[in-house]
Amino acid sequence: MERLGSSVLKILDGINIAPGSEPPPPPAYLNTVNADSLHTHDLIKRGQARYLVAGDVPCNCAQGYVYKRIEYKPMAIPCPLCKNLTKGLNYLQRAHLPNDAYDASLDTYIYDSPQQQAMISDIISSYLPHIPPSLFMYGKSGNGKSTISYIIAKHLALAGYRVKYFHHHHAFQKEKQSWSKNTSFIDSIVDNVDILLLDEFGGLGGRANYSEWFTTTTIEMIGIMYEKYRAGQLSIILTSNLTPKQIFTKLLDRNEMALSRLQNIFGNPLHMVGPDRRAKGKDVSKWI
Numbered sequence: 001m002e003r004l005g006s007s008v009l010k011i012l013d014g015i016n017i018a019p020g021s022e023p024p025p026p027p028a029y030l031n032t033v034n035a036d037s038l039h040t041h042d043l044i045k046r047g048q049a050r051y052l053v054a055g056d057v058p059c060n061c062a063q064g065y066v067y068k069r070i071e072y073k074p075m076a077i078p079c080p081l082c083k084n085l086t087k088g089l090n091y092l093q094r095a096h097l098p099n100d101a102y103d104a105s106l107d108t109y110i111y112d113s114p115q116q117q118a119m120i121s122d123i124i125s126s127y128l129p130h131i132p133p134s135l136f137m138y139g140k141s142g143n144g145k146s147t148i149s150y151i152i153a154k155h156l157a158l159a160g161y162r163v164k165y166f167h168h169h170h171a172f173q174k175e176k177q178s179w180s181k182n183t184s185f186i187d188s189i190v191d192n193v194d195i196l197l198l199d200e201f202g203g204l205g206g207r208a209n210y211s212e213w214f215t216t217t218t219i220e221m222i223g224i225m226y227e228k229y230r231a232g233q234l235s236i237i238l239t240s241n242l243t244p245k246q247i248f249t250k251l252l253d254r255n256e257m258a259l260s261r262l263q264n265i266f267g268n269p270l271h272m273v274g275p276d277r278r279a280k281g282k283d284v285s286k287w288i
Helices: 006-013 083-094 115-126 145-158 168-181 212-230 246-253 256-266
Strands: 044-046 051-053 063-072 072-078 135-139 163-167 196-197 236-241 271-272
Touching: 051 083, 063 246, 083 145, 083 163, 115 135, 115 145, 115 271, 135 145, 135 256, 145 163, 145 196, 145 236, 163 168, 168 196, 168 212, 212 256, 236 256
Parallel strands: 135 236, 135 271, 163 196, 196 236
Antiparallel strands: 044 051, 063 072
16 A cells, blocks of 8 residues: 555545445446456457557546545555456557457357367466466468467456567568667567467468568567577467478478477467358359
8 A cells, every 4th residue: 555646646636425425336247357258348449550459447446546544644555346457458458459359259269179278278277477388379261260369368468467469470560660760679579578479470371482581580589489488487379370391391491490499389289170260251252
């Protein structure tokens, strides 16, 4: 418990409650809300800049604090009802999940296999200060790899982990943009991060050929991730449309050291074999 600064005191003192009245109680769902129901209560929203943003927590506290007077001195403590939820929502907003993660939920997710279900359960049941196990999922497009990574992000952010989501291609675009500032985006990719979700490893759908720069930078990025993983400070969730063999031969250009590091991080990769779950239009055959 700590004394508030003058700016916060003004907020608290400005809350006027008529004599004999009480503020309305917070909604009952605040006691039961979880990572799978955030969107149903408007606790997350689709943002204007492609990423999910945190909604307002409907609690009757004063901006996350409960106001008390002790020996005539105004004091405040974090609200016991909403402090963990508010913190988790802030972590989720910082994760930069894309807007299509809005309604990703275990309530509607169809597991690809019992093995996948067991692995996901092991990851999302983790709690601080323990770092969850890492996982590499690969398979054809549309079979739920990105969706389950979004779900993992929601669960772990609400559990207090610092989560960050990146798409491989987009991360490399940011790397190029950082050069004009004489910095390196890739060098800082794991800074202040407990859980790194790297989606579409090798690019969306993979590529027939990779430039020398793309391969070299990918190998450098693996090294950066590996160092923090080996220190016991990072969990990595990796998804790809490429098979492990394609990653080694095409993306990594047969770099044995990079392959060894991936094997050390992920162990046996999880092959997802389910069908494409994305909704299709009526005349799909005309595309191919």
